[in-house]
Amino acid sequence: MEKIISKYKGKFKLTPQRIAILKFLDNNTGHPTAEDIYNEIRKKYPTVSFATVYNTIQALKDRGELSEVTIDPQRKHFDPNLRPHHHIICTVCNRIGDIFTDFSAVLHLPEEILAEYTLTGNHIDFYGVCSECRTGKESMFQQ
Amino acid sequence: MEKIISKYKGKFKLTPQRIAILKFLDNNTGHPTAEDIYNEIRKKYPTVSFATVYNTIQALKDRGELSEVTIDPQRKHFDPNLRPHHHIICTVCNRIGDIFTDFSAVLHLPEEILAEYTLTGNHIDFYGVCSECRTGKESMFQQ
DNA sequence: TACTATCTTGGAACAATTCTATTATAGAAT
DNA sequence: ATTCTATAATAGAATTGTTCCAAGATAGTA
Known part of the structure; x- marks a missing residue:
């Protein structure tokens, strides 16, 4: 957790919502969808919006720290595991x-x-x- | 073309729109989207609807004669090639x-x-x- | 403590796909 | 050939996943 925060220090703004998303994604092997992330973050931040989830996903993708998994025809899944697999x-x-x-x-x-x-x-x-x-x-x- | 029609005889209704879709898909290696199919059929049948395109795609999928290609994160592509590849x-x-x-x-x-x-x-x-x-x-x- | 670039939010917009009610028609039955 | 009926076509509404936008809020710097 401290590791997560220090990793992003000075790079992009670490808001509470983003920290919650980063914590949820850290070592997450469940290939969550945007909705999975939204539902998780909403437990702690009930007013979080999908826009925040998608914005954060995009920011992480831009930084190469998250990849999109195009397997499910219905929705996108995301994968924080950087090791090729x-x-x-x-x-x-x-x-x-x-x-x-x-x-x-x-x-x-x-x-x-x-x-x-x-x-x-x-x-x-x-x-x-x-x-x-x-x-x-x-x-x-x-x- | 005669081959296409005889293949479906007595199985599902061969309407002019469906025949046009079948002809477009026959030996098609371009992995078209629903919109690609719609645009093609519309040349001959300007009033064709997306519903007809999607219905026909579904009917072909149900019969195992068309597969969905989930590669493009934006839209589905379709592939009439039954040979595993x-x-x-x-x-x-x-x-x-x-x-x-x-x-x-x-x-x-x-x-x-x-x-x-x-x-x-x-x-x-x-x-x-x-x-x-x-x-x-x-x-x-x-x- | 104040500043400002960036973020969050709710809701609107959008794009792909599915659904629905109505009308039309292919193919079977006569 | 004509009628009949189950199935298909159509226009448009609805739904779903995602992106955009304008206004207010805030993290991190100064």
Whole structure:
């Protein structure tokens, strides 16, 4: 928490709302949506607006400290984990998990693609059914 | 074209609007959005509505003949290509290309992930810069 | 303690998509 | 060929997620 605050000192204004957002995002592996963030911050700051949530998200994206996860067709999810990684989506409960394996070395593309594109990156979405959903507890998590 | 029509005979009503959509989608590798489809069909049927476009998209998705591509954070793209494949996105012009290499055999996941999930599939997004965008003609394609 | 650039807020605006009620029509039945 | 009916097309309203805006508030500097 002190770490979070000192990290941003003198960079952008640390308002109470922003501190709450930063705390919520710190080590958050749940891939929250803007609404998830809003609902969390609202517990402590009931008058917080979506504008503040989106503004802060944008500020963090601009600083490269948050990335947008475009997996869910309905809404954007956000990910504060800066370590490059892939995702695994449970097709029953839709939760998004992280995969930290680097597959770059084995993703050999055909020559004609390499000639056509200068490659800069890759991202893999794995699909599966998580253990909770397999053991019949899925209703707890379905969205 | 005759092929398209015979394929759907007796399955769902082949209206002129739907036939135009099917023709536009047939062998279409451009990953069109609903608006792309709407604009195309409107050339021939100026009174076509978005509802018809979305209804037809839904009907095709229900029949497994069209998939949704969730890459663009702004809007959905659609892909009539049933052959399993991956995508490559030019980070300059945002065009989506197809990659038909099957990487399943080399995507070995850690044991703890395999224990947690029953895997059902994967999809890779490659990022790069296409040749047009490299040679300075990118403005033609930027969106 | 005062200052000011930046932030927060509520609500309006916007864009993509879905829904609804009405009218039209494809394809089956006659 | 004509009628019938289930399904489709349409215009526009509604909904959802996100962005914008103007006014008041405040963090951090001076």
